[in-house]
Amino acid sequence: MTNNNKKIEIKNISLTYEGSGTVFQALKDVSLTINDGEFVSIIGSSGCGKSTLLSILEGLRTPSAGEVLIDGKKIEGTGRDRGVVFQQYALFPWMTAEKNISFGIKQVKPELSKKERLELSNQFLSKVGLSGAKDKYPRDLSGGMQQRVAIARALAMDTDILLMDEPFGAVDAKTRVILQELLLHLWEGDGNSRKKTVVFVTHDIDEAILLSDRIIMMRANPGRVYQEIPVNLERPRSRSELVKSREYSAVRNEIMSLFFGDIKDQIDQEAVI
Ligand SMILES: Nc1ncnc2c1ncn2[C@@H]1O[C@H](COP(=O)(O)OP(=O)(O)O)[C@@H](O)[C@H]1O
Numbered sequence: 001m002t003n004n005n006k007k008i009e010i011k012n013i014s015l016t017y018e019g020s021g022t023v024f025q026a027l028k029d030v031s032l033t034i035n036d037g038e039f040v041s042i043i044g045s046s047g048c049g050k051s052t053l054l055s056i057l058e059g060l061r062t063p064s065a066g067e068v069l070i071d072g073k074k075i076e077g078t079g080r081d082r083g084v085v086f087q088q089y090a091l092f093p094w095m096t097a098e099k100n101i102s103f104g105i106k107q108v109k110p111e112l113s114k115k116e117r118l119e120l121s122n123q124f125l126s127k128v129g130l131s132g133a134k135d136k137y138p139r140d141l142s143g144g145m146q147q148r149v150a151i152a153r154a155l156a157m158d159t160d161i162l163l164m165d166e167p168f169g170a171v172d173a174k175t176r177v178i179l180q181e182l183l184l185h186l187w188e189g190d191g192n193s194r195k196k197t198v199v200f201v202t203h204d205i206d207e208a209i210l211l212s213d214r215i216i217m218m219r220a221n222p223g224r225v226y227q228e229i230p231v232n233l234e235r236p237r238s239r240s241e242l243v244k245s246r247e248y249s250a251v252r253n254e255i256m257s258l259f260f261g262d263i264k265d266q267i268d269q270e271a272v273i
Pocket residue numbers: 017018019024026044045046047048049050051052053223
């Protein structure tokens with residue numbers, strides 16, 4: 001269950017991109033607290049700063065103002081407490097599926113022996129239904145299979161925090177549903193294990209509702225937090241049950257109307273220009 005320990009504190013973050021005489025404010029005064037074991041999705045139109053925010057959490061970018069605390073401590077660069085899954089280029093093309101995972105584990109747990117790492121790799125490949133693909137290279141796997149390996153790697157690394165930026169954005173609709181269910185199942189676990197804290201960026205409203213405890217909606221120009229929508233649907237969840245529930249429709253309608261408001265504002269703004 002989610003408890004009230006603060007895991008990630010984003011405090012008044014702003015970020016400007018500067019280049020060849022232009023200054024662009026990608027994020028303005030973003031504040032957000034994410035609890036230990038919470039699954040939070042970030043949604044919002046393209047260009048509202050979702051990936052920028054995630055790269056700050058990852059430690060790849062430093063905000064122009066504000067700070068991020070993890071477990072109460074200001075982050076300085078990347079850390080072994082954070083694993084990432086992105087839409088593309090997630091796997092090393094010159095390593096087999098098994099080696100990709102083993103290499104990921106080595107980054108965060110260098111104390112493990114090679115044998116232990118390979119054992120863990122295979123355990124997680126089996127969790128994502130890919131035991132048979134351990135010796136395959138990414139080029140020999142479908143996009144969906146590659147993302148399953150990337151998820152297996154992120155989970156095998158066993159970091160407290162998982163940062164996911166549109167991880168299912170590049171796979172077909174059917175595979176996407178399968179991967180969502182897989183992630184949900186692995187994250188919810190058996191109900192006894194400690195849950196990871198997940199920050200999940202997506203365009204897909206249904207995906208966000210299915211997975212999240214809370215949805216953060218951002219808006220662009222400048223990128224900022226616009227609304228927080230709690231998702232108080234019972235867990236464990238299944239898509240087939242969810243879509244029948246009245247609470248699901250209520251949350252979905254709320255987000256849809258916020259989204260349409262956002263799109264309408266953008267059209268109005270462009271009409272003025
Ligand atoms: N390296 C960069 N230099 C200049 N502008 C950038 C850079 N990266 C992103 N941007 C701009 O910042 C805004 C936010 O980008 P991004 O965080 O990728 O948005 P999102 O992930 O929500 O689509 C966009 O307008 C984008 O064009």
